[in-house]
Amino acid sequence: MAEKVIKKKYALVTGxxxxxxxxxxKQLAQDSEYHILINYxxxxxxxxxxxxxxxxxxxxxxxxxxxxTDSESVKSSLDAWAEVNKNAVIEVIINNAGITKDGMFMWMQPDDWHNVINTSLNGFFNVTNHLIQxxxxxRYGRIxxxxxxxxxxxxxxxxNYSAAKGAVIAATKALSAEVAKRNITVNAVAPGFIKSDMTADLDEKELKKMIPANRFGEAEEVAQLVSFLVSKKASYITGEVININGGIYS
Known part of the structure; x- marks a missing residue:
């Protein structure tokens, strides 16, 4: 009788x-046994x-x-990795890669529109579509x-950013309904103002007056929510958009 091959389980984090x-x-490394695939x-x-x-x-x-944003880059890199890691299975996909190109719509350049849409929305498609099968x-997964x-x-x-993220929210809800019977959950996490490179240029002192919690969030707080959604404890949560914003919007 052939010996059953034990697959090594991976979690891919884009960006x-x-x-x-x-x-x-870092949080998944602490909380889970997943080998972390760090995309950059x-x-x-x-x-x-x-x-x-x-x-x-x-x-x-x-x-x-x-x-x-480059479907061929995604495919060739992940296929090359899979070829070397034949006993590996990616069970978790965290679609985190995103950029901002802020500006008033009337002055927005086509590149600023397309680059933001391509990273958040098409990036979600390119990575998830390649791995979903x-x-x-x-018969198991966490997205x-x-x-x-x-x-x-x-x-x-x-x-541009609102359009990209709004589209991913709609896609999250639709995809969750398609794959739920196979024990795959698909959820979205919606941060508000979080201390990071993306918010470094914002006037935190002024903006936090709008936030009931009276502060910006920490990246680690978002990571703890993601870690929970990835765990087996969250197996009955799917198609949800979970806000983490200090009460600024719900």
């Missing part, structure tokens, strides 16, 4: 080298620093380079899409 993505990698596009040093922190947290990690065959309060309430100066 995992910095900010919320990096915090998620350009900042290899930041990815290596995150890998070091994953290992310091007692976890295992690997950095993997691809641009989520294996999750379905495996968490990082969205934003901007995708729920709309934010002036962020028509």
């Amino acid at each position: 995992g080298s910095r900010g919320i993505g990096s915090a998620v990698c 596009n350009s900042n290899e040093n930041a990815a290596k620093a995150t890998l070091q922190e994953v290992e310091q947290a007692g976890g295992q990690g690997t950095i993997i380079k691809f641009n989520v 294996k999750l379905l065959v495996n 968490v899409n990082m969205v934003s309060v901007s995708g729920l309430k709309g934010n002036p100066g962020q028509v």
